[in-house]
Amino acid sequence: xxxxxHMKFNTKTIHxxxxxxxxxxxxxxxxxxxxxxxxxxxxxxxxxxxxxxNNPTRNALENAFASIENGTHGLAFGSGLAAIxxxxxxxxxxxxxxxxxxxYGGSYRLFTxxxxxxxxxxxxxSMKDAENIETYINKNTKLIxxxxxxxxxxxxxxxxxxxxxxxxxxxxxAVDNTFATPYLQLPLDLGADIVMHSATKYLGGHSDVVMGAxxxxxxxxxDKLYFIxxxxxxxxxxxxxxxxxxxxxxxxxxxxxxxxxxxxxAQYLSKHPKIENVFWPGLENxxxxxxxxxxxxxxxxxxxxxxxxNNYKEAIKIVERLKVFTLAESLGGVESLAGHPASxxxxxxxxxxxxxxxxxxxxxxxxxxxxxxxDLIEDLNQAIN
Ligand code: P1T
Numbered sequence: 423x424x425x426x427x428h429m430k431f432n433t434k435t436i437h438x439x440x441x442x443x444x445x446x447x448x449x450x451x452x453x454x455x456x457x458x459x460x461x462x463x464x465x466x467x468x469x470x471x472x473x474x475x476n477n478p479t480r481n482a483l484e485n486a487f488a489s490i491e492n493g494t495h496g497l498a499f500g501s502g503l504a505a506i507x508x509x510x511x512x513x514x515x516x517x518x519x520x521x522x523x524x525x526y527g528g529s530y531r532l533f534t535x536x537x538x539x540x541x542x543x544x545x546x547x548s549m550k551d552a553e554n555i556e557t558y559i560n561k562n563t564k565l566i567x568x569x570x571x572x573x574x575x576x577x578x579x580x581x582x583x584x585x586x587x588x589x590x591x592x593x594x595x596a597v598d599n600t601f602a603t604p605y606l607q608l609p610l611d612l613g614a615d616i617v618m619h620s621a622t623k624y625l626g627g628h629s630d631v632v633m634g635a636x637x638x639x640x641x642x643x644x645d646k647l648y649f650i651x652x653x654x655x656x657x658x659x660x661x662x663x664x665x666x667x668x669x670x671x672x673x674x675x676x677x678x679x680x681x682x683x684x685x686x687x688a689q690y691l692s693k694h695p696k697i698e699n700v701f702w703p704g705l706e707n708x709x710x711x712x713x714x715x716x717x718x719x720x721x722x723x724x725x726x727x728x729x730x731x732n733n734y735k736e737a738i739k740i741v742e743r744l745k746v747f748t749l750a751e752s753l754g755g756v757e758s759l760a761g762h763p764a765s766x767x768x769x770x771x772x773x774x775x776x777x778x779x780x781x782x783x784x785x786x787x788x789x790x791x792x793x794x795x796x797d798l799i800e801d802l803n804q805a806i807n
Contacts, residue, residue, distance in 0.1 A: 428761055431490070432674045433606065438489025439496075448676060451482040453664045475652050479660035483667045487625075490604045490670065491617050493637035497651050498663060502600065502620025503528050504656035505634030507536075509596055509616060511650045515541030520558045521567035522549050524575045524779045526620075529598070530566075533771075546775075553585035561589050568614075569598040571714075574726050574763040574787040575780055576601075578710035585613025586795055594643075600624070600754070605677040606718045609741065610639050623754025624723075626786035627669040627676055630661045656703060675758065679792040680723030682706035686795040687788065689726045694738075696785075696806055697708040699727040724753060726763075726787045734783040737762060741786060743805035746797050753789035758798055760786045 423716040429438060454477055458782060459470040470476050480498050485494030506529055513519070521533065523546040533544045545558045555566060570579040575614050581597060588595035595607035596616040603624045609617045619625055621633040637646050651657060658666075681704075686703035703714035706719030714721060729736045741749050747760040751767050761767055765781045768776060776782075790798065 423619075429489075435486075435673045436671045437486075439485025441670075451479055451664070453576060453660045454478045455660050471561050474655050474657055477663070479659065479667075480663040483585075483663040483670075486633045486667055486670050487619075487621075487637050488675070491599070491637040492604075492608050492610050493613045493617065493639045494641070495638050495648075497516075497636045497644075497647055498621070498636035498658050498666075499636070500656045500658045501650065502526075502618070502622055502633045502634040503532055503620050505620075505636050507564070507656065508636060508647055508650045508654065509536050509618065511540065511654065512594070512646060513542055516543075516562055517541075517564040518543040518545065518560065518562040519565045520547060520555055520563060520565055521598045522569050522572055522579060523547055523568075524572040524577050524781065525569040525598070526573045526704070527611075527763075527770040530768075531571070531770040533567075535659075538714075539704060539797075541684075548779075549579045549584070550577060550578045552587065552670045553703060555584065555587050559587075559593070563591065563593055565594045565596060567596050567598070569601075571601045571703055571724065573601060573723060574701075574761075574768065574785060576703055576722075576724060576726055577707070578703050578708070578714040578718075580710075581607070581609050581612040583681075588615070589613065600649045601722055601724055602718060603673060603677055604675055606681075606720055606722060610637065610704045615640065615643060620754075621666050622752065623753075624677065624680070625670055625673065626666045627673065628665075629752060629755030629757065631665045631669075633658045633662055643690060659710070667774055676792055677720075677723070680790060681720040683792065683795045683798060684721065684725050684790040687798055689791050690799045690802065691725065691727050694806060696730055698730045698732070700726045724787065725790055727783055728782055728784045728786070732782050732784040734764075737784040737786050740805045743802070744801055746793060746801035747788065747805075753787075755789070756792050758791035758793060759789040763787050 461467045484496035595614045597614040598618045600620045617637040619635040621635045691700045729752045741760050747758040750759045
């Protein structure tokens with residue numbers, strides 16, 4: 423039995439969807455490291471048959487996912503890309519997808535290198551103005567794929583406006599909520615049908631797990647996705663489920679500090695004479711600052727910037743000189759990371775495509791951690807100067 427019915431967000435991160443352990447009263451769900459479950463007679467079991475289909479530790483996490491995103495059903499996968507893959511398996515050859523043109527390079531690679539050859543057509547478009555989506559809708563369109571804020575340029579897309587369009591044309595709207603997390607924005611409340619996460623990032627929060635999540639609020643859609651999850655089998659293990667469940671319990675306190683530190687870093691970079699552009703939705707000159715203010719509770723922990731004159735070599739030198747920030751792929755952990763998207767996370771997008779969206783060779787992406795902000799700024803200062 424769920425502890426209490428109507429919880430506020432911070433309470434949900436700790437208790438949402440959780441049941442007290444009936445066996446010994448363990449406060450955390452046990453790690454059910456088991457493949458299979460004894461049956462007294464064929465089909466005579468306690469709700470669990472085989473751990474690809476269902477596992478109590480994974481279920482505890484999936485219930486937490488559903489709770490924090492205001493959904494009714496959560497599903498955990500072996501990676502963020504496995505979660506996206508499950509959504510795409512809802513489609514059939516001939517179907518069309520309209521996607522944000524600025525998105526994680528691995529999502530782009532999955533769309534173009536795997537699903538294109540199965541006859542799915544993708545339109546990568548700017549959604550800074552959501553009305554642009556309607557231009558690309560035809561009778562084959564089935565799915566709108568939105569990442570907001572986008573990786574790595576931190577564009578913000580109006581989810582409510584996208585939902586209005588998806589509902590008008592009876593399309594599915596999926597939102598990759600990895601950068602924002604439910605602490606900052608709740609896409610299902612804004613009208614989305616599917617929320618997706620690379621739980622590897624802020625939900626896990628400690629750079630020790632690779633995992634994906636889907637959350638929905640419709641029974642029929644949930645059943646289709648559960649079928650795909652079981653039939654394709656890209657699940658995560660019980661140990662990883664436990665770790666991400668533990669991570670979620672501090673999501674709200676971590677996010678608060680990520681946002682506070684990112685604000686200080688973005689303000690510092692904005693004033694630096696060697697920096698050309700700073701991308702952070704909380705800056706008043708951010709092109710979608712107004713939408714960000716409306717749909718997000720704060721502006722997140724990711725900050726990107728370019729050097730003056732789009733100087734590639736200078737950007738590489740900066741990331742190499744950093745000492746507190748670690749040069750590494752990924753984001754959303756407690757420690758600060760820096761990346762060079764053009765040669766790292768977004769290298770799978772052709773250069774011409776990258777540059778069309780503004781992803782320049784001098785772009786540096788920071789995942790601002792929860793260290794002392796003074797140390798982070800001092801580190802950036804020594805690396806840039
Ligand atoms: O890495 P994985 O858990 O499979 O998640 C893929 C993914 C999906 N969506 C977004 C917005 C992401 O940022 C990612 C993964 N991103 C990185 C590894 C990165 O460094 O940007």
